[in-house]
Amino acid sequence: MARLIRTEKEVEGRYEEVWLVVEEDPLEQWPAGPREIVGRPATRKSGPARVRGEVRFTADLKLPGMLQAVVLRSPYAHARVKTIDLAPALALPGVRAAIGPGEASGLEEEIGYSGAAVAAVAADTFRQARAAIEAIEIEWEELEIVLDADEAVRREQFTAPPRQYERGDVDKALAEADVVVEATYRTQSVLHNSMETHQAICEWTGDILNVYISTQFIWGVRDAVAETLEMPPDKVRVVCEFMGGGFGSKNGPDEYTFVAAELAKRTGRPVRCALTRREESTAAGNRNATIQRLRAGARSDGTIVALDGEFTNAVGWSGWNASTEGPMKMLYDCENVRTVTYGAKINTPPMKAFRAPGFVEGTFGLECLVDELAAKLDMDPLELRRRNYAATNEGTPISSKELEECYRRAEPHWERRHEVRSRSDAVWKRGVGMASQIWYGGGGPPSYAWVRIGSDGRATVITAMQDIGTGTRTAMAQIAAEELRLPLDKVDVVLGDSARGPYASISAGSSTLPSMGPAVRAAAADAREQVEDIAEQRGMPRDAPVHEVVDLLEDAQILGKGARGPNPTGMSVLTFGVHVVEVAVDVETGEVVVDRVAAIHDVGRIVNPLGASSQVEGGVIQGIGHTLSEDRLLDPETGRVLTSTLDSYRMPTIADVPEIVCEFVDKPDTHLTNLGSKGLGEPPIVPIAAAIANAIRDATGADIYELPISREEMLRALERAKEKERRGAPAAV
Amino acid sequence: MSEIRLTVNGEEHILDAAVGTSLASVLRDRLGLTGTKIACAEGHCGACTVQIDGVPRLSCITLAHTVDGEVTTIEGLRDHPLVEAFVRTDAVQCGFCTPGQVVSAAALVAANPEPTREEIRHAMAGNICRCGTYPKIEEAILTWQD
């Protein structure tokens, strides 16, 4: 019987209450440990087609009569369009339509960052569209630019009111602490730079708008487009079967989709609007820069008694105020915590969620601060973390927390530090550092799946979810195969089209597996029950092989349906982990080399250990990029992005990869759904920067306060360490 | 407009294109070979890698009118043992960079069937993967003959 309940859903640390229609879910979790299929390595179902280049991304789709759209973007960081004349563009060959401010959502008259969209043109070819854009005549009124986040805070220019938090009495605790450390940390703005740029193709078929888009959230795009265009949601069809990376930047439709939709309407033809690589650095979002002014106080026995932080997020012209203070509030058992978080509104490209937004930056600051505290206390950093283990999440029980087990598994990797240090020489200093990870990853309702079984004994899992490259398609197949007792190659998964399946969650916030997985299992269980009923009617044992039971079906089918049930009430669902990193630093040239990363994660039950290890490696490598070499730079005078190409914005290559050892606790979260799995997309990127910085301190005595750790920053830090020694203060070791 | 003759994956094509057209756009837009991807269009990321006479080159900055030699794209390598190696080792995540990776890797193992890790890293450094699949790509190339 269907019941209507209200429950909590979390995405990237933001909680909302949702209504949920639940069926009774009698499914018990499988006992811990690898099963026949779930918990065992599985290669990707789409693997051969992907590797052969046979799958079609949005970038590969060609619709008959399709036009190319190009967006005119503001060269100014803050300006108003005084006058605009599209006529010269419309007069050029091949140009079919042109729109200006207000004529599509996202085309603005007052713009607040260099690269903001103002107008757009659709033409037969990309070249013609680009030429047309250049022909548009605009008169600009330039306005004052503020690029400095601290300046914006001084002026109280915020994207949202500052967020404040306090528990206990921080000032008193700091005054009474035996040891206090204080430091300011800065992290830089980082670009997602997914390999497939942001793009959409819009085509109207009658009153249906078809949106082919590279996205992480088919249903979110559908709903946002429908709302903005004032259409019934079912009149918007969103399609994304394969997409070339998002990392948080493709959670919504954005202006290119609305531009394509409007131009498609006006021309009566399909329109593609694709960002170029250069536009990705201005219009596709970024992980915002932060300034973190932190203090920590502890007793000499290692109890952290106070944590105090002022966090300034350089959000940009718009965007949300990420929870950079989250780790400080949640990671340790500390009675006195105070945070204030500013979302600075400045004339820079707006932030977008990027793989654990806020927590990556905040973990860097906090975990480096904790190591400074350990140094001052003359205490082992692992020991200090253990002493301040938080059993609950600010009083709320945690559905499963295996961080202590992660610490235990970290011990042999941590032990290596003596041997690593001993290999230092006059030029290359070697050391080991660690950092803890806390993040979300419980997902939530709603999410749905159907399972269809035909007389051939094959099962198809029908969903309208997306697989953004994390291997969730294969994980769903494994879950269904396990539940149906079918071999994996007899199970297919359909995804990627909102017209051909039920609602599916976003693939962000580490939520696909914990949201869709239980729905798939429930649907498979529903189908299995029906198969078993038929078996019984045929006088077969209930667990007879599926293909034997259904061979008489002919055109009839078994249809199972399943829904994601509610999250555990009154509990926080969180993921945990530890990274132990070995580095070598060339103290004469400032080169930092990451030699080895041990990444130990608690994300509940692992469905596919092969795919899971790829997520960890990917997150670690992306994290190494933002720790060492990636930096989105702006011209301080105009606010324009300077690092808009992939040779100036330097992401890791295969040559930059350390040895990565990956371990999973793999203990099901017994409170969480019929699966017990938490999400893994984000946890691996969270602690890596701090672990590297802490390893650098271990190797050289130099404190790192800024990301990226360029040679310039490393040499500066080494100079500071030398200066500290000269002045007689012991360099933190 | 002028005429180009291209041999792609063993097949000859004759077509007209404006001077300045890149090989990548001829492959993708004129010949329908969309396996070769364009991710930056300016020679920085390697997604568009094809072989010309077996040598890896960037098709997005190769003018179609200057191509001498036989072009091999990912479509021409679909039966290469590397494909199975990539699948087996899970050397693919979103898959957008993967064709370029396979094309570069195929050239490497043709010249050097048992490359060391160092040689793999040196030869594959021009193929950017944002998903960070590198360890598995290295594994696939180390074990491609298995």
Added chain:
Amino acid sequence: MELLRPSSVSEIPSNSLLLAGGTEVVPLLQDGLLSAATLVDVRGVVPRGVSGNVIGAGTTLGELEVQPGIPDALREACRLAASPQLRNMSSLGGNLLQATRCWYWRLDYPCRLHGGDRCHAREGEHREHAIFANDFCASAHPSDIAAALVALGARLRTNRRELAVEELYRLPDESDRRTTTLEDGELILEVELPAVDASVYLKAMNRKRWSFPQVGVAVARIGGETRIALAGVAPIPWRIDGIEALDTATPLPRTEWKLPLARALVNRALASLG
């Protein structure tokens, strides 16, 4: 735009845009920083291959990377340059003529090299820029090979003249914003190397591969002489007589860091040659 593919120098029209591998010219054309009515593919004209101590300017970096008979500094500079695909495409001659990676130049700001009246980097974001000769223009020269050839004392033969490779370069000034001395219609044909006792090239990058030099140091021992040249520190490849020349550097606030780096690499390079 038309494309010519001549087989002799005399067939090259004036005021045309020459390209060999195209790795610099094609992106700049696509980007609008260069424009031309006539493109000339000179690969049929420029010699390619190594013959004794003469290298055809059409030889690719990828070919030189595995060439045993050339000085270590040149081979290493080729090995560490660019990406494998770019090395397969780029010619030696073209590499010497590449423009700076300065983001202001590449984004077509009206800077000095583009004929304007300011150096945006000096006043703005310059952390990857020059520490020498940076008053007028603070751009850094990106070619590893150029530094190696300057240290090696190489000579170039064009279709018009012979010159030391250093003479290919000039600092831009108020009356002339070019950084090379090639005239219209002049083509680098060959590079000639002297007999070199030993040489080395050390390169600091900000990722392990596929990155332009933060600082590149080429040192060669020829006869009794030690020659040193640096990449990434000045608008052109920068020859220094000895490590003490670094004391005369004029770093900008955010290029100071290149000094200790350059010192360390010069010391290491000298030490490695004994």
